[in-house]
Amino acid sequence: QPGEYLKEMFVAPNRKLYVMANTKFVNNQQPLLYIYDFDDNGYYTSEDQVEQLEPIADISQAKNVLFFNTHFCYVPQVMSTFLSVASNGIPYFPYYTMFNTTERNLNEEEDAGLVVKIDHTGSVTTRSIDQAGEIICPDAINENTSSGYTGKIIVNGEKINILNYGTGFDDVLANNDEQHFLDITYNSFYDQIYGYYHKAYSEAGSSFDINIHEIDESGNTTTEPLRSIPGQAAGIFSTPLSSRYLYLYNKIDNLKLGDEPQKLVKINLEDNTVTSTSLQNVTTYPDYQTYLGFYHNIIQPYFDPVDYKMYLPNGGHSNVSRLSFVLEEALQLRPGITWLSFPRLPRGGEKPSPDDVLLNTIWPGYNYGSELITNRKDIHINSFFNGLGWSDNKINQIVSDTGYILNFTDDIARRILLRGEIPAQGSQQAMINLDHRYENWVGYYLPQTQNVFDIIPQEVLDDFKQIKHQDWSVYNTHLPNPPPPDGDCPAGWKCGENVNLQVKYGDMLIITTYNNDHEFQWLPYTDEAEVQTAEATYYTYSEQVDYEPIFIELDTAANPLEIGAFVNDSCIGAAAIGQDDSLVQLRAYTDSSNMGNIVFEEYYGLKSSPSKIRDYLVEDPQTGAFNKRKIHTAENQDYYMVSFRKDKQNLNSKPGGQNPELQCRPNPVADICHIQYTLFNKGFISMKIYDLYGRMQHVIYEGDADAGKYQLQWIPKNA
Numbered sequence: 001q002p003g004e005y006l007k008e009m010f011v012a013p014n015r016k017l018y019v020m021a022n023t024k025f026v027n028n029q030q031p032l033l034y035i036y037d038f039d040d041n042g043y044y045t046s047e048d049q050v051e052q053l054e055p056i057a058d059i060s061q062a063k064n065v066l067f068f069n070t071h072f073c074y075v076p077q078v079m080s081t082f083l084s085v086a087s088n089g090i091p092y093f094p095y096y097t098m099f100n101t102t103e104r105n106l107n108e109e110e111d112a113g114l115v116v117k118i119d120h121t122g123s124v125t126t127r128s129i130d131q132a133g134e135i136i137c138p139d140a141i142n143e144n145t146s147s148g149y150t151g152k153i154i155v156n157g158e159k160i161n162i163l164n165y166g167t168g169f170d171d172v173l174a175n176n177d178e179q180h181f182l183d184i185t186y187n188s189f190y191d192q193i194y195g196y197y198h199k200a201y202s203e204a205g206s207s208f209d210i211n212i213h214e215i216d217e218s219g220n221t222t223t224e225p226l227r228s229i230p231g232q233a234a235g236i237f238s239t240p241l242s243s244r245y246l247y248l249y250n251k252i253d254n255l256k257l258g259d260e261p262q263k264l265v266k267i268n269l270e271d272n273t274v275t276s277t278s279l280q281n282v283t284t285y286p287d288y289q290t291y292l293g294f295y296h297n298i299i300q301p302y303f304d305p306v307d308y309k310m311y312l313p314n315g316g317h318s319n320v321s322r323l324s325f326v327l328e329e330a331l332q333l334r335p336g337i338t339w340l341s342f343p344r345l346p347r348g349g350e351k352p353s354p355d356d357v358l359l360n361t362i363w364p365g366y367n368y369g370s371e372l373i374t375n376r377k378d379i380h381i382n383s384f385f386n387g388l389g390w391s392d393n394k395i396n397q398i399v400s401d402t403g404y405i406l407n408f409t410d411d412i413a414r415r416i417l418l419r420g421e422i423p424a425q426g427s428q429q430a431m432i433n434l435d436h437r438y439e440n441w442v443g444y445y446l447p448q449t450q451n452v453f454d455i456i457p458q459e460v461l462d463d464f465k466q467i468k469h470q471d472w473s474v475y476n477t478h479l480p481n482p483p484p485p486d487g488d489c490p491a492g493w494k495c496g497e498n499v500n501l502q503v504k505y506g507d508m509l510i511i512t513t514y515n516n517d518h519e520f521q522w523l524p525y526t527d528e529a530e531v532q533t534a535e536a537t538y539y540t541y542s543e544q545v546d547y548e549p550i551f552i553e554l555d556t557a558a559n560p561l562e563i564g565a566f567v568n569d570s571c572i573g574a575a576a577i578g579q580d581d582s583l584v585q586l587r588a589y590t591d592s593s594n595m596g597n598i599v600f601e602e603y604y605g606l607k608s609s610p611s612k613i614r615d616y617l618v619e620d621p622q623t624g625a626f627n628k629r630k631i632h633t634a635e636n637q638d639y640y641m642v643s644f645r646k647d648k649q650n651l652n653s654k655p656g657g658q659n660p661e662l663q664c665r666p667n668p669v670a671d672i673c674h675i676q677y678t679l680f681n682k683g684f685i686s687m688k689i690y691d692l693y694g695r696m697q698h699v700i701y702e703g704d705a706d707a708g709k710y711q712l713q714w715i716p717k718n719a
Contacts, residue, residue: 010072012081014120020070020085031068031085035118051124053085053114073137073153075165079120082165084132084155086113115155117169125169130158134184134298137165141240142188143332144413148217149186154193156184160219179213179221183298185236189243189330189363189415190269192216194226196236196248208232210248212267227267227274235299242303243330243417244270249299249312264312264323279321281314305447308421328417331506333362335411337543339470339508341443343400344418347429351397354383354390361417366408373405373545375441375510401432403441403508405545418506422447425521434518436463440511444503448525451488452501452509455522461490463518466638468510471533472499472585473549475639478514479624486583494551494641496585498575499533512638538603539564539574547573547587548636552600553643556582560602564610567596567633590633597630600644617643622684634690660685669716675700676711689714 007023017036022029033051067088074081113132117125134156138149155161158180163169181195193215198208210233211225234251248265262279301312303325312321329344346352354372370385374395383390398404400423408414422445423430434440446455452467452474466475474495477483482492489495503509539562550573552563559581564574565588573588588598600613617626619641626648631640661678679685685705689698700714 005067007067008070008072010074010081010083012072012074013076014074014079014081016081018072018081018083018118020068023068023070025067025087031070033083033116035122051116051118053116053126069133071133071135073135073140075137075139075153077139078165080165081118082135082137082153083116083118084113084129084135084157085116086129086132086157113157115153115161115163117165127163127169129155129161132157132161136184136186136193138186138188138191139165141186142191144188144191144415146413147191149191149193152217154184154186154215156181156195160184160193160195160215160221162217162219181213181215182233183236184215185238185246187238187243187246187269188240194236194238194246195221196233198232199228210250212236212246212248227272229265229274231263234297235301237301239303239325241305241308241329242326243328243415244268245326245328247301247310247325249301250276251299262314264310264321266326277323279312279314281319306422328419330415330417333406333414333416334470335413336408337470337545338406339403340406340506341400341403341445341508342398342418343422343443343445343506344420345398345400346420351399354395354398357398358385358390358416361419362414363417364412364414366414367410369409371405371407373407374402375439377435378438400429400443400445403443403510405508407545425524430521432518432520432522434511434513436513436515436517438512440513442509442511444505444507444509444522446522446525447505449502449504450525452503453488453490453493455503457520457523460518460520463513463516465512465514466510468549469501469503469507471587472496472501473587473639474501475549475551476514477624494583496551496575496583497581498578498584534576534578536562536564536574536576538562539571539601541571541573541589544589544591547589549639550586550588550598550631551639551641552584552586553641553645553648554582554584555644555646556580558604560604562603564601564603566599566601567594570594572598572633590636595633597632599630600642613644617645617648619643620684625683636690636696669714671715673714673716674711675714676709678709679705679707682706689716 004021005024005026006019006021008020010018012018015038019034019036021032021034023031031053033053035051068085069088070083070085072081072083113129114126115129115132115135132155136154138147138152138154142149151164151166153163153165155163160181179197181197184193184195186193194212195215196210196212199211200208208231210229210231212227212229213221213225215221229248229250230253231250232252233248235249237247238245246267246269248267250263250265252262253260260282262281263276264279265274265276267274299313301310303310308324308327310323310325312323314321331340333340342357345357358372366385368385368387371382372390372395373380373382375381381394383395385391430445432442434442444455452469453461456464464476465478466473474489474493476493478492483494485491486495487497488501495501550565554577559577559579562574562576563584563586564571565586566572567590572590572594573586575584575586577584600616601610602613603610614630615628616630618629618631619626621637621641626643631642660680663676665674667673677687682705684703686702687700688696688702689700691697698714700712
């Protein structure tokens, strides 16, 4: 390779490996970035892209430059990798290659750095940032779209720089030049940036305090420090695994005499209390000095989500501390209704109750009447919050392999703190058990986000009928001539092209099977999907606890921007449509208070007025044939396949063919119902009775029938 002095590496969720070269200043060389792709065996062997970065600074005459430092982060919302590159001041041996933040690395006129954006196409955008150091992408950590940092990245340089990561990448939203922070971190639970600097409190500058400040989304800092701790630090860090805590590596005592051991300082952000753990090492004056503004090496630990330990490298001491931390992992909840599971629970004793898991663990708090729901043998059981606890004892245990629905009485986004351990692979707690007679509400407990078809063993998947997520649904046609594979959708399955099929940590899936019971475990991580699902914005509707998926085959001559589904002029669901989509999925939230036929509407933006679609074809799930008819909300099918295509064959469009005719008098019925129907073609029919709430009460007939006229009576009390 033409580059040398390889240093930082970064593996991004888009399966790219980024490697920095030319990181040592020799002959005025500027840093070089190599980008690698996976091969089919999962090895980084193929060089995909080489980027000679723009000059960092004219440093040919600088005496204090030895190395360049790079920091990385990835933003899934724009499928882009960001990196910051800047020169490093020469520290004492053995800290040569470590990242150092100083008051000034170079002379005043030579201070410079770059922030680089590389999008999913390989396009590169750069901008200059003075002493660009630690880079933070809050959107990669926090799923709360109402965060003050949404759409922004934060770069710690000579001052705090907050950038808009959008298309332009040239909008500095805030520049705070009041204070130079030695290190910064982001806490997603409190949606807050924290940073620290050292302040001398003796005239000779020989004694220091570590001042920790909050930094808001505009780059403004609190006037008074959040905490002031004696000594000097080598890093401040936060992790979603320990949501309410801030950690500080206190590397030297305040007098720099090495009289005290190094410490890991833990700050409880809820009550601002401080505790510390002594480490093995001590540091004396020559090893570590920030009074002159040099030699300030920054440490970044690793938090292991499996064995729940922090691994803290101790720099030139050439050892690593293995430490415990407070395990409180925050799971983002949706406003109102969330389908979820509880992957992290206390193990080893009795299974926790709803009070154990839900009381004093959800922020902000919730109201009287909030509901927890699960499913047992197709019967929904629930517990309600009565103001003091979760009553009724209908749900008396919480387990990780089961799915639940949390239904709050308002539309506030919340987070829940999970404590304990995730199920160990191979253990009984990790087994998923499916009963073919019922809907199975199951929990996904693996930390990695994966495509749904990558987490289920193939021999089990073949018998699945339907997999349902809060955002999407897929179904297995089981037809004699199944549809071919289409993108992420295997042969025989129907999937909407307008949705991604991600399953995330803490999600719930509803699974039904055709014939067999199954026991299996989720397959370990293979890949992370990065496609973002667009939501409808023109049409609005209210989400309910459950929905009925409608798959729509489009007439792709001119796709609309959105499709809405309506019952009696009320929108019950909508979907955003891509320009090249041919099969899309819409979630229809039916309500017993608003029963009727479903009518669709297409929205084309400013090009034309929305157009109603009252005539469409609906697939017969038994035969795969399409009939021209309307969907009624009382049908309560697992899913519907609809076609808008004008060239689609209508089963009832044959010569002499007509839609079946049905008359029921009276309807609704109390005592006796007279039913007459006419079939113009031989085929499969299904005739069922539903109550006013859309619940199926009785099957009158289901099977093949010849063409002809039929009449019968149905008496409710005999059913």
